[in-house]
Amino acid sequence: MQVYADSAATTAMSQTAINAMLPYFDKIYGNPSSLHSVGQRAREALDAARETVAQCLGCEPREIIFTSGGSEADNQAIISAARWGEKKGKKHIITTAFEHHAVLHTLAKLEKEGFEVTYLDVREGHNVTAQQVKDAIRPDTCLVTTMYANNEIGSVLPIPEIGAVCKEAGVPFHTDAVQAAGHLHINVKEQNIDMLSLSAHKFHGPKGVGALYVRKGFPLVNVIEGGAQERGKRAGTENLPGICGMAAALKEACDHIDENMPRVAAMRDRLIAGLSKIPHSAVNGDLTHRLPGNVSFCFEGIEGESLLLLLDAKGVCASSGSACTSGSLDPSHVLLAIGRVHDVAHGSLRLSLSEYNTDEEIDHILEVVPEVVQYLRNMSPVWRDLQTGKRQYIL
Numbered sequence: 001m002q003v004y005a006d007s008a009a010t011t012a013m014s015q016t017a018i019n020a021m022l023p024y025f026d027k028i029y030g031n032p033s034s035l036h037s038v039g040q041r042a043r044e045a046l047d048a049a050r051e052t053v054a055q056c057l058g059c060e061p062r063e064i065i066f067t068s069g070g071s072e073a074d075n076q077a078i079i080s081a082a083r084w085g086e087k088k089g090k091k092h093i094i095t096t097a098f099e100h101h102a103v104l105h106t107l108a109k110l111e112k113e114g115f116e117v118t119y120l121d122v123r124e125g126h127n128v129t130a131q132q133v134k135d136a137i138r139p140d141t142c143l144v145t146t147m148y149a150n151n152e153i154g155s156v157l158p159i160p161e162i163g164a165v166c167k168e169a170g171v172p173f174h175t176d177a178v179q180a181a182g183h184l185h186i187n188v189k190e191q192n193i194d195m196l197s198l199s200a201h202k203f204h205g206p207k208g209v210g211a212l213y214v215r216k217g218f219p220l221v222n223v224i225e226g227g228a229q230e231r232g233k234r235a236g237t238e239n240l241p242g243i244c245g246m247a248a249a250l251k252e253a254c255d256h257i258d259e260n261m262p263r264v265a266a267m268r269d270r271l272i273a274g275l276s277k278i279p280h281s282a283v284n285g286d287l288t289h290r291l292p293g294n295v296s297f298c299f300e301g302i303e304g305e306s307l308l309l310l311l312d313a314k315g316v317c318a319s320s321g322s323a324c325t326s327g328s329l330d331p332s333h334v335l336l337a338i339g340r341v342h343d344v345a346h347g348s349l350r351l352s353l354s355e356y357n358t359d360e361e362i363d364h365i366l367e368v369v370p371e372v373v374q375y376l377r378n379m380s381p382v383w384r385d386l387q388t389g390k391r392q393y394i395l
């Protein structure tokens with residue numbers, strides 16, 4: 001049995017999304033900027049896709065900019081707010097300590113330019129509160145950027161509450177909703193979101209395409225210069241197959257949230273309950289406000305990388321942290337941010353599910369993970385020291 005439990009890294013494309021893309025490779029291949037009929041057919045498809053994405057988010061089509069993915073959308077939102085702030089003499093940004101690197105590295109670049117960034121603490125409840133945001137806002141704050149839901153530990157942030165705080169203070173609010181779009185109900189107007197990033201490949205759409213929602217009137221800055229595509233805010237001939245695939249995948253996901261997500265959450269809860277029985281383990285992330293598909297654990301006395309390789313050999317594709325940090329020896333910044341010490345953070349496992357997983361697959365995971373953890377512990381000198389009392393258990 002092969003179980004794919006790494007949907008937070010990427011997902012298989014849905015057949016609907018694949019079918020939606022196919023005509024745009026050979027039949028409707030025009031450039032949407034061309035004035036002739038072949039180009040105009042492409043333009044119509046582009047407009048329709050924008051309309052669909054806007055409907056899914058509760059905004060107007062002209063508030064959607066298509067990008068190459070979540071990372072580009074995050075970069076553009078943050079750089080735009082920074083440039084807007086700079087002009088007003090505001091150079092303070094609020095974020096959280098467990099953002100994706102697309103946000104953190106963009107902010108680090110701005111810090112080198114003299115911006116000051118407040119990283120909200122996420123140790124308490126493995127989440128942030130709107131009150132923390134409120135307390136951090138200053139007269140010179142030009143942006144609050146917090147993710148909608150965390151990709152490693154699954155915490156879902158109180159976005160409508162944070163949005164309300166930002167609105168009241170008159171501070172622009174961006175959210176990286178890459179893990180939330182298609183999984184949770186999003187309405188940018190009701191939730192007071194000024195900018196929002198999403199990425200197609202996290203909801204069964206194609207890779208390399210995403211979108212940025214920007215409330216109309218907010219001045220966007222280009223991160224890619226060139227032609228006048230996307231109302232002059234994002235140059236480059238549009239990735240029409242990708243954009244149409246994304247729109248179809250987003251609509252399909254959003255139309256079925258109430259049907260799919262309770263089933264995914266039930267599989268998640270079964271995994272959390274079953275794996276919690278492993279001694280000296282801990283669940284990471286907010287247990288009540290949690291992505292339907294996220295299971296994240298730390299197991300003391302083992303090393304996450306070996307766990308992943310052995311699980312793969314037994315047919316389970318999982319992750320230890322984000323795809324970006326795996327492969328490096330540094331423990332995940334997210335696990336450190338919630339207060340896990342280095343040794344414990346190294347023994348992490350993330351299983352991320354989608355509606356494509358089945359109950360039989362969950363049974364398989366519940367069978368192999370405890371076995372593999374025990375196998376690795378039996379070989380681990382650290383585990384021996386813990387058992388003989390030479391070292392103290394942390395979990």
Ligand SMILES: *Cc1c(COP(=O)(O)O)cnc(C)c1O
Binds near residue numbers: 100
């Ligand atoms: C995957 C992910 C991104 C990056 O999106 P890409 O489309 O791969 O660039 C950004 N933020 C979060 C929270 C993610 O999970």
